[in-house]
Amino acid sequence: DIQMTQSPSSVSASVGDRVTITCRASQAVGTWLAWYQQKPGKAPKLLIYGASSLQSGVPSRFSGSGSGTDFTLTISSLQPEDFATYYCQEANSFPSPFGPGTKVDVK
């Protein structure tokens, strides 16, 4: 099975900062990679699908890139509502594992 890793596991940032989160798959997954945002006590929310396509309604400060095994989620200018945990997911096949998550908190 494919394993997913993320780095960093947590990042402290301020409003306005540029934040970059990296996700790596143990095998190539093409662009079948999704990113989710989760806030405490809430269900995950889809941000990015197909590695770089922005889900409808998601602010354009979120962007995704990469293919194969290495992927990046970037928040260009962090907003107060962006403090949350972010997960990547390999969606090419079954099982469809998630990365361990990256928590973005207040610096």
Next chain:
Amino acid sequence: QVQLVQSGAEVKKPGASVKVSCKASGYTFTNYGISWVRQAPGQGLEWMGWISAYNGETRYAQKFQGRVTMTTDTSTSTADMEVRSLRSDDTAVYYCARRPPNSSGYCGAFDIWGQGTMVTVSS
């Protein structure tokens, strides 16, 4: 609007079974798959399996094979997941999520999520 509404919280004893329901509305149920994901307290997301609402085909994570059964009822647009032989480490929030077909361009991503169902396993 498009939504998935899950059944309420459950408290079960070790060894018991639990069934979590997920009712879809606002879209054609049989055009999509449903995946189930769980999250133990303070932990990350764990993919459990998938079911096609079109033909009932299922895929399970290996660790849940034989202990989890996913079903759908197209007459009520509902997906159910039963977990048997519950243990304390099954205590988690269980989510259903909609998986668009591969032809949709969503590349397997889960675009709509239920609100989650807390299952507590305790003696």
